[in-house]
Amino acid sequence: MRPVRSTVAFANPWMQVRSDDFVREDGSGGTYGVVDKPDFALVVAEQDGLFHLVEQFRYPIRRRSLEFPMGGWPPGKGGTALELAQAELAEETGLTATGWRHLGRLYEAPGFCSQGFDVFHATGLTPGPHAREETEADMEHRAVDEGELRRLIRSGGIVDATTITAYGLLLLER
Numbered sequence: 001m002r003p004v005r006s007t008v009a010f011a012n013p014w015m016q017v018r019s020d021d022f023v024r025e026d027g028s029g030g031t032y033g034v035v036d037k038p039d040f041a042l043v044v045a046e047q048d049g050l051f052h053l054v055e056q057f058r059y060p061i062r063r064r065s066l067e068f069p070m071g072g073w074p075p076g077k078g079g080t081a082l083e084l085a086q087a088e089l090a091e092e093t094g095l096t097a098t099g100w101r102h103l104g105r106l107y108e109a110p111g112f113c114s115q116g117f118d119v120f121h122a123t124g125l126t127p128g129p130h131a132r133e134e135t136e137a138d139m140e141h142r143a144v145d146e147g148e149l150r151r152l153i154r155s156g157g158i159v160d161a162t163t164i165t166a167y168g169l170l171l172l173e174r
Contacts, residue, residue, distance in 0.1 A: 002022060018034050035112055040071055043068055051146065056138055056140070066158045069092040070162065085120040085122070
């Protein structure tokens with residue numbers, strides 16, 4: 001496909017929505033709606049058989065969501081995917097880690113969104129104070145064993161697809 005025109009319909013510091021007109025190889029045309037968002041990092045933090053999760057209200061689904069710690073750089077900041085993972089883990093849970101393993105790079109919703117994410121497994125955890133952003137004021141941190149993690153996934157207690165996918169990547173590495 002060859003893009004022929006792109007029109008931004010909406011933009012703010014965190015995302016952009018655009019409409020792209022394109023031409024296929026056979027000459028027919030079409031339009032894609034695309035959401036552009038900066039990449040993020042997700043951390044599977046595990047120690048002594050416990051997985052660290054955070055829970056917060058997610059406005060688009062109108063409910064609280066249990067997830068592995070994750071996030072992106074604030075506007076104007078940047079660094080490597082590993083640096084982002086380290087920053088998000090400390091910010092949301094207060095944990096720091098001595099062991100970091102990259103499990104993979106994925107795309108959240110490639111049918112309409114350009115956002116990618118890197119998944120890291122963090123071990124050798126040390127507790128400390130969290131430094132949550134204002135938008136994370138309602139966030140709670142908890143640790144669950146693997147049986148509870150699986151139960152939460154099966155029962156719909158965890159609905160975040162990136163969290164479930166990250167756990168799957170970890171299982172493939174074991």
